[in-house]
Amino acid sequence: xxxxxxxxxxxxxxxxxxxxxxxxxxxxxxxxxxxxxxxxxxxxxxxxxxxxxxxxxxxxxxxxxxxxxxxxxxxxxxxxxxxxxxxxxxxxxxxxxxxxxxxxxxxxxxxxxxxxxxxxxxxxxxxxxxxxxxxxxxxxxxxxxxxxxxxxxxxxxxxxxxxxxxxxxxxxxxxxxxxxxxxxxxxxxxxxxxxxxxxxxxxxxxxxxxxxxxxxxxxxxxxxxxxxxxxxxxxxxxxxxxxxxxxxxxxxxxxxxxxxxxxxxxxxxxxxxxxxxxxxxxxxxxxxxxxxxxxxxxxxxxxxxxxxxxxxxxxxxxxxxxxxxxxxxxxxxxxxxxxxxxxxxxxxxxxxxxxxxxxxxxxxxxxxxxxxxxxxxxxxxxxxxxxxxxxxxxxxxxxxxxxxxxxxxxxxxxxxxxxxxxxxxxxxxxxxxxxxxxxxxxxxxxxxxxxxxxxxxxxxxxxxxxxxxxxxxxxxxxxxxxxxxx
Numbered sequence: 001x002x003x004x005x006x007x008x009x010x011x012x013x014x015x016x017x018x019x020x021x022x023x024x025x026x027x028x029x030x031x032x033x034x035x036x037x038x039x040x041x042x043x044x045x046x047x048x049x050x051x052x053x054x055x056x057x058x059x060x061x062x063x064x065x066x067x068x069x070x071x072x073x074x075x076x077x078x079x080x081x082x083x084x085x086x087x088x089x090x091x092x093x094x095x096x097x098x099x100x101x102x103x104x105x106x107x108x109x110x111x112x113x114x115x116x117x118x119x120x121x122x123x124x125x126x127x128x129x130x131x132x133x134x135x136x137x138x139x140x141x142x143x144x145x146x147x148x149x150x151x152x153x154x155x156x157x158x159x160x161x162x163x164x165x166x167x168x169x170x171x172x173x174x175x176x177x178x179x180x181x182x183x184x185x186x187x188x189x190x191x192x193x194x195x196x197x198x199x200x201x202x203x204x205x206x207x208x209x210x211x212x213x214x215x216x217x218x219x220x221x222x223x224x225x226x227x228x229x230x231x232x233x234x235x236x237x238x239x240x241x242x243x244x245x246x247x248x249x250x251x252x253x254x255x256x257x258x259x260x261x262x263x264x265x266x267x268x269x270x271x272x273x274x275x276x277x278x279x280x281x282x283x284x285x286x287x288x289x290x291x292x293x294x295x296x297x298x299x300x301x302x303x304x305x306x307x308x309x310x311x312x313x314x315x316x317x318x319x320x321x322x323x324x325x326x327x328x329x330x331x332x333x334x335x336x337x338x339x340x341x342x343x344x345x346x347x348x349x350x351x352x353x354x355x356x357x358x359x360x361x362x363x364x365x366x367x368x369x370x371x372x373x374x375x376x377x378x379x380x381x382x383x384x385x386x387x388x389x390x391x392x393x394x395x396x397x398x399x400x401x402x403x404x405x406x407x408x409x410x411x412x413x414x415x416x417x418x419x420x421x422x423x424x425x426x427x428x429x430x431x432x433x434x435x436x437x438x439x440x441x442x443x444x445x446x447x448x449x450x451x452x453x454x455x456x457x458x459x460x461x462x463x464x465x466x467x468x469x470x471x472x473x474x475x476x477x478x479x480x481x482x483x484x485x486x
Contacts, residue, residue: 011052015044015285035376037281041288054289057351063286064348067279068163069236069250074276075160076254077269083153084255091157093322094336095130098158099165101318102310103129109309114302116360123173124364127350128310128371130166131159132343148392149332155339163345164248168194170349174356197244199252205235206256213262224264225271283344287369290347296366303370310371311379315340331390338386342375416444417477419484421465426485433457438479442470 019040044050084091106129107122116124147155172187209231218224235253236246258269296303316337323333350368353361387393421428427435432443432455446453447466453459461467467484471477 011044015040016281019281019285035373035380037284038288038291038373041285042291042293043288044285045289045291047293052289054286057290057354060286060290061348061351061355064283064344064351066233067283068247068345068348069232070272070279071276072160072163072247072251073232073254074272075156076251077258077272079153079156079160079255079258081255081259083150084157087150087154087157090323090326090328091154091161093326094154094158094319095162096165098318098322099129099162099169101321102314103166103169105314105317106306106310109314110306113305119173119177120358120360120364123170123177123353123358124306124367125314126166126169126173127364127368128342128346129169130162130345131155131340132345147335147387149328151332151335151392155336158336159341160251161248164195164198164245164251166345166349167247168245170352174353174358177353177358178356193243194245195248197242198239198246198248201235201239201242201244201249202252203256205231205249206253206260209253209257210260210262213264221264221267225268228268228272280344283348287344287347291366291369295362296370299363299366299370303367304374306367307371307374310342311340311375331392335386335390335392338379339383340375341379342372344372346372415471417469417471417480419467419469419480419486421461421463421467421484421486423463424485425463427461427483428463428485429460431458431460435483437483438471438476440472441476441480444468444470 019037022036022040042048044052046053046055103122103125106125107118110116110121110124111118114121168191172190175187176182176184209228212231213224213228216227218227232250232253236250239249240246262268316334319333319337319340323336326333328336346368347365350361350365353364358364384393437443443455445468446455446459446461447468448462449464469480471480
């Protein structure tokens, strides 16, 4: 049956709207949005009520690679250096050594409990060895509960930076299975080459992006998202072209760019946040269409056994070993072990052996899909519960601050900052003159509901007020927060 472009657009837009509506409705029940997207894709597939036949791993892989690139870039843009600096080596250890240990442990286990060879088991272990950036970013950032002791930056840094390692292991084991005469020692220099080129390209690209955005002076503001999008795709493609790791380059470049001041920073952050969500939906819908539920049922028993080993044995061991020299407490390590979310990325990686013609690639793909379902349903729905159980959760009452000077690319320390008075702020019900405000700080404007209030000393602050405050530096901002009881 031939489809016109109008048919395709109608189908894609329909699935997109249905996914968002279902997420809005069922998300209140605690069901992760990612599972709902997958479910919509499966229902629309050839064995679902939609009857859309889709069996094209190459297209799914291409869509997944583009989507992952933009998701990693969005996550990197929103990563603050001051947050990840204290946990940098912890995150790097988890994203490299932790991924490797997970892949090896799971590979050995799979070869023992199934008819997989050791190399085939290692391939399966490599595919699901990394935590998924899309799953971790979306689930962690959608929760109202905070986490103590730099746990959130640790988890986000790990999930954003461990896909390159899993990608390398997947490609390498696939190469060994296709080329039986190749030796594993040949992969060692390839690993250091890919990671080194990826890291260097990320640093260089991030600095170039910031310089270009501030210097190019485009006439139309709407061209800045297009400009950055072009640079992101170029970074990924060019890094791969010169034998580097494109995913690592994109993530590092985003972290570099996100921690610099550049024109329209706030609007670009919002743009890429929306793009990341769109890519997640598109990726999960595509992979849902690619899956045939009838193929999953025969591997359900094996899938459950492997999933439980991954969640309760391989992941905790990899965390404890890779964090052996960390000062993190036992409870923190337990929680990091539990947030080993697997998402769409392992399913995308599972298409590589399919395209390479590996004998058991179809079985691997179906097991991987089942592992992802169990991981997101079991771990994704209990993040808040486990955090409270381990006494690591803290209510995040601190309002967001937006430095408006970043929109114009200013490098000045002083800035206009937007602060919102939420429930629990001690300034609510007090007049401005009663607050012990720093002498050089000034409340410029108050956004109160549907009107703006010009403040004076007698103005009484109310819950929900958004204050536009002029501050000289971060030290003064902290004093303002203390005066407001934030």
